[in-house]
Amino acid sequence: MIEPQPLVAMIHAVPAAQRIAAETFTREFPQATVWNVLDDRLLHDARAAGGLTDALRRRMLRLIGHVMDGGAQALLLTCSSYGEVVDTARALWDAPILKSDEAMFTAALSAPHRRVAVVASAPPAVPAAVTQLEALVPAVRPGRPVDILTALSEEAAATDDAEAAARHLADALHAVGGTDVDAVLLAQYSLTPAGQALAALLGVPVLDGAGAAARELRGLLTSSGRTAAPARTVAP
Template sequence: MNEPHPLVALIHAVPTAPVLAQDAFAREFPQATLWNVLDDRLLTDALAAGGLTDTLRRRMLRLIGHVLDSGAEGLLLTCSSYGEVVDTARNLWGVPILKSDEAMFRAALTGPFERIAVVASTPPAVPAAVAQLRALAPRVSPHRTAGIVTALSEEAATADQPEATARHLADALAAAGGTDADVVLLAQYSLTPAREALAALLGVPVLDGTGTAAREMRDLLTARSAGSVAPATTTS
């Protein structure tokens, strides 16, 4: 790292994401100085356009360029909808750039887990997470196959306490036959506050995107500071 408190930028598409990301970095990488950039029209405009357009991709690249050209030593893009833009950005800037959930998926695929559970409270989050897991698996763990079970609890989205959210997710996982999972992945950042309660209920590790991203960013920047030539990121 170039300084004791490396500047890490976080680009968000929803107003609740900065607090969750800041909490995760405070827990996992407190040395980092965080720079939050919010464009709360990113998802609305993508929805109105029926998906990402070239105009929206350029807009995200401008945001990425703004923070990296202004001195950020690493970047986490917390919005999964714009993850594909990261692949382009990695070819343009030589610093660690992470997609929202790839560190979580990589940790699950490279860990000692034979059965991975993915839980969510909104229907689109489940297939999106599973698709990313399956796309990443051949790259990071080509010689092993982990089973995947999914569970959806829309009641968890309206629960007013983390413990209630965790209970709804645990019930949905039991109904899906996933109580034998070795690790549980939270498919949305909004579920992060329920991580500890869900782990206590299930008795297995529960991974969230923000926490694993913060740990991976810490490790990547530490390696760069030590002069390691390991790649800054891997694509998914």
């Protein structure tokens, strides 16, 4: 049954992701009622333990169970660390459960892009994003491989100015020959504010995870989403 104001839960590991996801859903999926849950100790505890432990995975699943028991009709996990428990969660609950960047990667691979760039400002985000993207290729575009370029700019994480962050990301892309790409994918929610400026600098579409997730869930949960225009990217 399609609800007029579907309840969408979001589980976050950092406050910045909560703010950015909320702002994005207000713009892209205003019909949704958003329920935010924050575990701001998760990444600290994972680092202290040397990675995700069985106890931390159970903790993640308990949080997912909490929002599902509370009536959530869909769930967005804004931290890539939660990707490890998504398959288990999908087997336990019927509601749509999205990994942080899953919708963005699917949208990018569904387009006729031959070469895409993945950009980040934190080193762990790069391999995590590439692994997810490559895993989706056989299912989304069988027989049509895509070239993936990566660029890292830790300077982009050191500024609160979106245009400055975009310039740092563009410089990092130029340094690795990233001017010849069909689209750019932002590997972190924290980079979303820089998307529009980065698109203007590079002259190619820039996709962000929060926006893609909002559009994906809008299409699944609302009648208007079923007839909405194709997914929008940030374009120059």
